[in-house]
């Protein structure tokens with residue numbers, strides 16, 4: 001459905017995404033993981049034609065075989081309504097506080113499908129049922145502040161589904177929710193993707209949620225894809241030093257106590273440098289535990305789905 005090659009998102013000299021390539025087949029479930037600032041959201045927004053005004057986007061992006069690089073806002077709007085939808089971290093911010101949630105979900109059906117108010121509300125009701133909102137008929141008439149955070153996210157998922165998109169991009173959809181609700185929203189997105197044959201791009205730094213929701217994964221660092229592959233394979237047997245560090249830093253209940261004492265959670269030393277201070281070679285150079293002379297200066301080749309000089313030489317990170 002979507003083919004991206006060498007997509008870069010630049011803010012002047014600062015490269016938020018460098019040469020990302022990926023293919024999204026109908027019904028695929030792809031996770032994008034990485035620390036804050038690694039370019040996950042910028043990649044998702046670029047696929048929607050919604051990059052910030054200050055961004056320069058280069059590279060090729062085809063949707064259903066149509067080249068969208070340089071497309072007009074009008075073309076993007078048409079595509080967004082019917083093919084690609086996105087949900088975000090903070091559901092309250094994405095809903096109009098003065099509108100009943102039923103009317104919010106009915107609106108795109110009226111605008112894009114030409115339905116009358118009653119027919120659009122009937123479809124909204126069916127969507128509310130599909131996303132598991134309790135007492136869906138009563139929900140239609142409520143305002144965002146009258147329902148819980150998890151229910152608000154379900155309303156936004158219903159809104160995203162209104163025009164039957166082929167791809168749903170979920171950008172940190174569970175970060176603002178408590179653990180139980182987050183788990184149920186993750187399950188809902190996975191079920192919807194399977195039942196509707198709708199592709200799902202699940203952007204998150206919650207590796208457990210990504211493990212549940214996706215079958216493929218892309219790990220990003222400093223705007224570059226450092227490792228990709230089947231989710232289970234990458235999470236069970238990470239190869240890139242950054243992926244290894246990310247997994248080691250994941251809090252796990254069984255890892256917090258060892259022989260009765262609290263074990264410190266390992267962290268990746270240092271912080272992600274600002275975009276204009278990233279090394280020209282491997283962007284993880286400087287924080288990586290294994291460094292070769294060429295790491296900081298030469299771009300690492302991609303070998304067996306990981307971009308790393310050491311792995312390319314046959315070493316194990």
Ligand SMILES: Nc1ncnc2c1ncn2[C@@H]1O[C@H](COP(=O)(O)OP(=O)(O)OP(=O)(O)O)[C@@H](O)[C@H]1O
Nearest residue numbers: 011016035036037038039040041042043052054275
């Ligand atoms: N309008 C902008 N102008 C300049 N730089 C920007 C702008 N928007 C984003 N950036 C930069 O682009 C980089 C990538 O940001 P992005 O939001 O994609 O990261 P992320 O991986 O999604 O992080 P998070 O998990 O915090 O959302 C960041 O360094 C950010 O500062």
